[in-house]
Amino acid sequence: VFNLKSKRIGFHANRTPESVHAAMSTTTTTTTTGDGGTTTVTTTISAPPATAAAPAPAEEASEVLRPPVPPGPTLLNDWIALCTEKPIEVPGLGPIFDPHQHFFKFDEASAGDNIIPNPAPAIAGFSGNPAMESSFGVRNSVFQPRHSHADPAKFDAGEDVKVVVYMPEHLLADMAGNNIEGTLYQQAFHMLDMAAFAEGANPLMAPLGEVRAIAKYREQHKGKMCQVMNAEAHLSAGAAIEPYLAELAKFDFVCGVREGMAALEGDKPGVPSSIPELFVVPIGTDWNGYDEPKFREGFALLDKYNLTFDAWLFHKQIPCLTRLAKAFPKTQICLNHIGTPVIVNQGNAFATKSKNTQSYEEVFAEWKVSISALAECPNVVVKVGGLPMPICGFDWNQRPVPPTAAEVAQRLAPWYMFVIEKFGADRCMFESNFPMDRASMSYTCLWNAYKIMTEGLPLADRKKLFRETAKKFYRV
Numbered sequence: 001v002f003n004l005k006s007k008r009i010g011f012h013a014n015r016t017p018e019s020v021h022a023a024m025s026t027t028t029t030t031t032t033t034g035d036g037g038t039t040t041v042t043t044t045i046s047a048p049p050a051t052a053a054a055p056a057p058a059e060e061a062s063e064v065l066r067p068p069v070p071p072g073p074t075l076l077n078d079w080i081a082l083c084t085e086k087p088i089e090v091p092g093l094g095p096i097f098d099p100h101q102h103f104f105k106f107d108e109a110s111a112g113d114n115i116i117p118n119p120a121p122a123i124a125g126f127s128g129n130p131a132m133e134s135s136f137g138v139r140n141s142v143f144q145p146r147h148s149h150a151d152p153a154k155f156d157a158g159e160d161v162k163v164v165v166y167m168p169e170h171l172l173a174d175m176a177g178n179n180i181e182g183t184l185y186q187q188a189f190h191m192l193d194m195a196a197f198a199e200g201a202n203p204l205m206a207p208l209g210e211v212r213a214i215a216k217y218r219e220q221h222k223g224k225m226c227q228v229m230n231a232e233a234h235l236s237a238g239a240a241i242e243p244y245l246a247e248l249a250k251f252d253f254v255c256g257v258r259e260g261m262a263a264l265e266g267d268k269p270g271v272p273s274s275i276p277e278l279f280v281v282p283i284g285t286d287w288n289g290y291d292e293p294k295f296r297e298g299f300a301l302l303d304k305y306n307l308t309f310d311a312w313l314f315h316k317q318i319p320c321l322t323r324l325a326k327a328f329p330k331t332q333i334c335l336n337h338i339g340t341p342v343i344v345n346q347g348n349a350f351a352t353k354s355k356n357t358q359s360y361e362e363v364f365a366e367w368k369v370s371i372s373a374l375a376e377c378p379n380v381v382v383k384v385g386g387l388p389m390p391i392c393g394f395d396w397n398q399r400p401v402p403p404t405a406a407e408v409a410q411r412l413a414p415w416y417m418f419v420i421e422k423f424g425a426d427r428c429m430f431e432s433n434f435p436m437d438r439a440s441m442s443y444t445c446l447w448n449a450y451k452i453m454t455e456g457l458p459l460a461d462r463k464k465l466f467r468e469t470a471k472k473f474y475r476v
Contacts, residue, residue, distance in 0.1 A: 072400035080442045083402040087178045087444050088451045092459050095181035096447065099470035100336070100383055100431035101225070102188040103217070104166045166435040168217050168225060174434060174443035175225075181467070183225045184474055185214050186310070187232040187258055204244045207232035211251055218253065226253070228474045230310050233257035235298030236289065245305045255474045256308030256332075261289040261317065262340060288320040299328065308332040308473065310383075315341040315363060318370035325377035332379055334473065337386025337433065338419050339374075341367050343393030360393075368418060375422040381473050382423050384416050384450075384465070385431035388440035396440035403441055405448035413453040420454075425461035429470040 073079045171183075193209030196202060211231050218226045231254050235241055248254045289295055290311070302309055311321050311333060318339045325333050343363050358366070374380055390397045394411065420428050430450045437446060454462050470476070 070398040070400065076438065080402055080438070083404065083442070083445065085405055085442070085444050085448055088405075088448045090451055090462070093451075093462055093466060095179045095467060096430075097181055097467040097470045097476065098175075098183040098432045098434075099429050099474065100186050100385065101171060101183050101434050102166070102186055102436065103168065103171070103214075104188060104190060104435070168221050171225060171434065172221070174438070178444060178447055180225075182223070182227040182476065184255075184470065184476075185226040185229040187230055189232050202243070204234055204237055204241055205247065208244070208247060211248065211254060215251065215253070227476050228253050228255045230254075230256045230258045230308075233259055233298070235259050235301075236292065236295045238294040238297035239301070241298045242301055245301055245307065248307070249305045254307075256310055256334075257302065258310035258312060258336075259295075260312035261320075262312055262314050263289070263317070288317060290317075290320045290324045296324070296327070299324070299331070302331055303328075308334060310334045310336055312336040313340065315339045315367045315370065318367070318374055321380075322370070322374045322377060325374070325380050329377075329379055332473065333377075333381070335374065335380060335382045337389070337392075337431075338382060338384060338415060339367060339371065340386060340389075341392055341415070364414070367415075371419060372422055375427075380423075381427040381429065381469065382419050383431040383433075384419055384428050385437065385446075386433050387412055387415060388437035388446065389433070390439055394440065402445065405445045405452055408441060408445060408449035409452035412449065416450075416453060420457075420461075420465070425457070425464040426469060428465055429473070430465050 073082070187207065187210060189207070189210075191210040191213040192206040193212070194206070196204070196206035196208070211229065214226055214229050229251075231248055231251075233241060233244065233248070235257070236259065245257075248257070290299075290313075299309065309331060311324075313321060318335075321333070321335060325331075341363050343358075343360050386392070387394060388396065388408070396403050396408075430447075432443060432446060434443060441449075450466070454465060457465075
């Protein structure tokens with residue numbers, strides 16, 4: 001268990017270097033869409049206020065890797081506010097269905113209603129762990145300093161850290177103006193039912209706490225979000241998971257489950273990933289956990305309960321998912337985040353410390369081969385998104401100002417459009433992955449980038465990518 005107050009967290013950079021004071025600029029870009037209309041995007045980037053650089057702590061770093069805090073505002077909301085874009089209007093596109101969003105509620109006030117407090121034994125390695133802040137962005141979408149001018153020494157010692165929630169009201173604020181007709185809530189392995197960890201209870205039932213919480217939020221925000229949900233399911237428990245799946249079947253909005261297996265080659269069960277302090281390989285698996293007999297025993301039960309399966313893994317594990325899809329051709333599978341390629345040479349400080357020494361070009365080439373093979377499995381669809389997560393190695397979260405949608409589209413189109421080419425719009429869906437992708441850009445910027453990169457596609461295909469494929473797959 002990682003205890004903030006008993007570990008020294010490394011920190012070796014000033015929070016607000018002088019390089020942050022850029023001049024205000026406004027850029028207007030007009031493009032012609034594939035549907036014959038025009039799209040105008042106006043982006044205003046303003047310089048953050050000048051503040052004194054904070055001193056580096058006297059002590060050297062010890063156990064935990066932490067990237068330097070980059071130039072620009074310390075708080076994520078302040079950073080995102082530096083670049084504002086209005087949603088692009090695409091004639092005839094219609095509303096968007098967002099098939100991948102999370103909530104997080106790790107604050108101390110969240111005890112009760114089966115909402116997991118911070119810290120809690122089941123996720124103590126995640127909640128409040130600055131290494132997770134490193135993996136999901138230095139400014140981070142979940143963890144924040146208590147205020148904009150936090151003392152770096154106290155922040156690193158864990159004395160000036162606030163665990164910030166991301167809940168329905170925050171998502172609604174991010175979605176504002178984007179014509180979102182609904183979302184799929186993707187499990188985040190929190191808000192657990194802690195009673196399931198009591199002596200004599202069944203810990204496999206703990207994720208029901210999250211399901212009940214989402215049922216409550218659905219009621220509070222009728223028709224705005226969480227129309228469907230993917231629940232956590234520890235399928236690696238084998239046949240023992242069936243009572244839990246039977247309970248899930250009682251919630252009509254639960255359409256599928258996910259058990260993430262993201263790990264790097266050579267990682268062992270229960271041991272930190274090759275990316276330092278980043279992920280722990282799920283207990284009972286090796287780095288290709290979808291191959292394991294116990295997992296497949298649990299996976300075989302999904303059809304019985306009419307549940308789809310969402311797979312989260314890294315790019316080197318895609319062949320493992322291909323083998324699973326071929327072994328269970330009737331089970332519907334969704335690959336998350338196009339396979340989460342981990343690229344080490346684009347400002348990805350933690351990935352450069354991993355065993356993965358592939359260049360950008362090598363990762364891209366290997367990933368394309370794996371994606372092409374997976375595309376031959378007709379029971380697999382893909383969520384197109386996720387690359388703004390800092391773990392993927394793009395450097396937006398390290399910049400003094402956020403990127404524009406045009407820039408995001410240019411950098412991500414080679415990846416995303418390749419997936420769409422191989423799978424077809426019938427088997428691809430754009431996702432927000434908020435708040436994780438929020439570490440790199442705003443919600444509007446992300447969806448504008450999707451609109452820009454698909455300008456050359458037929459309107460019918462764009463409707464599938466932005467709404468229809470997701471609603472069909474998840475039975476909305």
